[in-house]
Amino acid sequence: GQSLEQPSEVTAVEGAIVQINCTYQTSGFYGLSWYQQHDGGAPTFLSYNGLDGLEETGRFSSFLSRSDSYGYLLLQELQMKDSASYFCAPRNTGFQKLVFGTGTRLLVSP
Amino acid sequence: NAGVMQNPRHLVRRRGQEARLRCSPMKGHSHVYWYRQLPEEGLKFMVYLQKENIIDESGMPKERFSAEFPKEGPSILRIQQVVRGDSAAYFCASSPLGQGGRENTQYFGPGTRLTVL
Numbered sequence: 428g429q430s431l432e433q434p435s436e437v438t439a440v441e442g443a444i445v446q447i448n449c450t451y452q453t454s455g456f457y458g459l460s461w462y463q464q465h466d467g468g469a470p471t472f473l474s475y476n477g478l479d480g481l482e483e484t485g486r487f488s489s490f491l492s493r494s495d496s497y498g499y500l501l502l503q504e505l506q507m508k509d510s511a512s513y514f515c516a517p518r519n520t521g522f523q524k525l526v527f528g529t530g531t532r533l534l535v536s537p
Numbered sequence: 538n539a540g541v542m543q544n545p546r547h548l549v550r551r552r553g554q555e556a557r558l559r560c561s562p563m564k565g566h567s568h569v570y571w572y573r574q575l576p577e578e579g580l581k582f583m584v585y586l587q588k589e590n591i592i593d594e595s596g597m598p599k600e601r602f603s604a605e606f607p608k609e610g611p612s613i614l615r616i617q618q619v620v621r622g623d624s625a626a627y628f629c630a631s632s633p634l635g636q637g638g639r640e641n642t643q644y645f646g647p648g649t650r651l652t653v654l
Binding site for chain 1: 570572577578580581582585596628630632638639641643644645647648
């Protein structure tokens with residue numbers, strides 16, 4: 428079977444650093460993608476980890492440990508516009524469809 | 538460079554009618570994925586298509602739902618005899634390849650919000 432665990436909600440203040448954890452259980456794991464979705468909007472690609480370690484893209488970084496079936500998204504220098512839902516989405520081998528959980532709602536306050 | 542395009546953005550249907558949702562992938566992308574999102578939930582995979590081929594339809598309901606990606610034109614998700622439970626946001630994503638790492642990232646369109654009265 429497949430399962431994904433992320434915190435349902437995280438709150439932080441502007442300028443802070445936030446880490447959103449993701450543990451997954453899926454057959455045929457290929458890599459881990461992260462997407463951001465604002466209310467009423469489309470998922471926007473943030474980052475992808477195919478190998479263990481850290482990927483850095485501007486204020487966002489993502490980490491993967493295959494042996495622990497674990498990853499995280501790190502958001503630095505938080506801004507109000509970062510208030511959104513964040514989804515980790517394992518990609519399966521074979522047909523590479525993305526598996527989404529219910530996501531983490533991030534609320535950034537002044 | 539236009540992104541993934543979907544239309545209509547909003548669609549209202551009465552129970553029993555048909556809904557047709559269209560998706561044009563990004564330029565250079567030949568792989569299309571459809572996902573459904575119910576309120577307060579994550580996206581659920583429905584179907585993966587390449588031109589003229591359905592590759593994986595493991596997430597598609599067995600009845601009333603069908604998808605195609607013809608040689609010319611957009612991909613179409615068709616829902617026949619809609620019911621209230623079909624009300625959701627339907628997102629299309631496209632990727633340049635069928636396999637791969639970062640280079641096979643899926644990019645999403647703005648979605649079609651279907652409301653069934």
